[in-house]
Amino acid sequence: MAVDTPEGAVTGSARLEAPGWLEILTGGATYAAAFLLVAVLLPLVEDPAVHGIVGLVVSGAMGLVAFSAAVLVRIRGLSAFGIRRAKPRHLVVAALLGVAAYVLGTVAAIVYMVVSGDTQNVQTSYQAAAAGGWWSLAFAIIAGAVLTPLGEEAFFRGVLANAFLARYKAWIAVLASAAIFAVAHGINPVLPVAFVVGVLTALLFRWSGSIWPGVLLHGVNNATALLVPLLVTRAGV
Structure with missing residues (x-):
């Protein structure tokens, strides 16, 4: 009897090629080292808009560096890490889920703030970048909706979720x-937002076997998060 499985499910020989704990630990150590370096150097950027753009760029860069380190541990085809073509329906669903992720993440963040009493806005520099004029907004969107999703999805889904899905x-x-991805964003109101994005992109990865739907979902979510506060402020709401 045939058993239905998700299109991207890791089975058979593909399971042997999927990343494992060696890739997770290598990539994780690289990500942690990059995070500590950024934590020391980023505060030196005093202009809020520039700080926000640089922060978004390094968020993506950290993921790409960690992903590269994980790939180089045991060199194999990039398809083992989800670098493969996605079907159109995967991308359509991803785009719609990107908007849903923003809504769900906003609700989750509000609940978190009410329950924890933590109301700090840790994204003021990102919002400053979006509000810093057309060029600043363009750079913020490129960095936040393209580079950051690419780097974070490559490592957290292409390596981490991929390895877990192959074994558990x-x-x-x-x-x-998703929990690890959320904690990587810090214990603050962004944590539940990151968890929502982490769950949805991991499910997309399992369904499609590709990181690209997750990159699209993540990008739509981030772009919406940059544009909505700006539009609300401009509208005087």
Whole structure:
């Protein structure tokens, strides 16, 4: 009897090629080292708009560097890390889920703030970048909606969620990888937003076997998060 499985599910020989703990630990250590370096150097950028743009750029760069380190541990085809073509329906669903992720993430952040009492806005520099004029907004969108999703999806889904999905039950892999992704954003109101994005992109990765739907979802979510506060402010709401 044939058993239905998600299109991107890792089975058979593909399971042997999927990244494992060696890739996770190598990429994770590289990501942590880059994070510490950024934590020391980024505060030196005093202009809020420039600080926001640089922050978005390094967020993507950290993921790409960690991904590269993980790939180089045991060199194999990039398709083992989800660098493969996605079908149109995967991308359409991803775009719609990007908007849903923003709505769900906003609700989750509000609940977090009410329950925890933590109301700090840790994205003021990103909002300053979006409000800094057309060129600043363009750079913020390129960095936040293209580079950041590319880097973070490459590592957190292409390596981390990928490795978990190949070895553990799907619900464990999805929730665990999303939790790690959320904690990587810090214990603040962004944590539940990152968790929502992490769950949805991990599910997309399991369904499609490709990181590109997750990159699109992540990009739509980030672009919406940059533009909505700007539009609300401009509208005087």
